[in-house]
Amino acid sequence: MTSVPGAAHAVSPAASSLAVVKGHGTQNDFVLLDDRDAVLDLTVALVRSLADRRAGLGADGVIRVVPTAAIPEGAALLDAEPAARWFMDYRNGDGSLAEMCGNGVRVFAAYLERLGLWDGAGELALGTRAGVRRVTRVPVPAGVADEVWYAVDMGRWSLPGGEQSAQDGADAHVTVSGLDVARAALRVDVGNPHTVLALAGEVELAAADLTRAPVVDPVPPLGTNVELVVPLGEDTGPDGAVVGRVRMRVHERGVGETRSCGTGACAAALAVRVWAGEGAPDVWLVEVPGGTVRVTARQDGHVELAGPALLVADAEIDLGALTAV
Numbered sequence: 001m002t003s004v005p006g007a008a009h010a011v012s013p014a015a016s017s018l019a020v021v022k023g024h025g026t027q028n029d030f031v032l033l034d035d036r037d038a039v040l041d042l043t044v045a046l047v048r049s050l051a052d053r054r055a056g057l058g059a060d061g062v063i064r065v066v067p068t069a070a071i072p073e074g075a076a077l078l079d080a081e082p083a084a085r086w087f088m089d090y091r092n093g094d095g096s097l098a099e100m101c102g103n104g105v106r107v108f109a110a111y112l113e114r115l116g117l118w119d120g121a122g123e124l125a126l127g128t129r130a131g132v133r134r135v136t137r138v139p140v141p142a143g144v145a146d147e148v149w150y151a152v153d154m155g156r157w158s159l160p161g162g163e164q165s166a167q168d169g170a171d172a173h174v175t176v177s178g179l180d181v182a183r184a185a186l187r188v189d190v191g192n193p194h195t196v197l198a199l200a201g202e203v204e205l206a207a208a209d210l211t212r213a214p215v216v217d218p219v220p221p222l223g224t225n226v227e228l229v230v231p232l233g234e235d236t237g238p239d240g241a242v243v244g245r246v247r248m249r250v251h252e253r254g255v256g257e258t259r260s261c262g263t264g265a266c267a268a269a270l271a272v273r274v275w276a277g278e279g280a281p282d283v284w285l286v287e288v289p290g291g292t293v294r295v296t297a298r299q300d301g302h303v304e305l306a307g308p309a310l311l312v313a314d315a316e317i318d319l320g321a322l323t324a325v
């Protein structure tokens, strides 16, 4: 083990070891790689080996810091936002690419701070496959034990099923192991694909067997993350504002069940808000097995995600000992 803040970019094609950092956001965990020189060949096999919880370090996903200018999508991103100097190259644990990761983007911001690539002040603009995202540090809500929270402008959200799906409240069916019959569900796009279904209560939520992938009909061409939600009603905060509450479990595309999913929390809150109809709150606290995040449906059509990010370890991976999965 080594602890070398700011000097972890020791990755070269010929290196026999790889300096990594482990982090998480509400227990959605990631292996972080500093590839500021854009020299690392991040293969599917390497991602799977790093993410392997027995033979590797273990994580839901792998996140690589790379200059936006060094990747194929980079020119368009930099045209849209010249300040988006760094790109979050996100891979699911099975090695597949994902457009976005809401918990990951906060952990990415914390990692850039650690590396001295962002000073934590003002706004951080960064590139993702879903477009530019903007991160700011925000105060930790009262009563929450976390040390640092970040808010992320997650961009415009949409319902792939359009206005009709908003009216019907559904445009898909999902069969979840342990819950016998197919349930109506709503597809939500927050840069990556989600399908959200409401359950009757906590007993059903606990009964769902997410060791198997839920079966979604129609089959999403690019796959989907699936969120099971139980609306918990509304609270009135000290400032008089109404806040909705939702409990959620998630089966992530390319991973399996995880203890949190930031984009999934956005999709869950937005779906419950659609179901609640006119007058529903704009701000939602989403409780996941790994903690709580806050989702805000903004008036400009963007969704904002806020929550914690923690870096918990520095490690030196022996590439020779890593078993390709």
Ligand SMILES: N[C@@H](CCC[C@H](N)C(=O)O)C(=O)O
Pocket (backbone or CB within 6 Å): 028, 061, 092, 097, 098, 099, 100, 101, 102, 103, 104, 192, 193, 225, 252, 253, 254, 255, 260, 261, 262, 263, 264
């Ligand atoms: N855990 C992430 C989402 C990661 C990508 C997802 N599995 C996908 O394939 O779309 C989050 O916090 O948003």
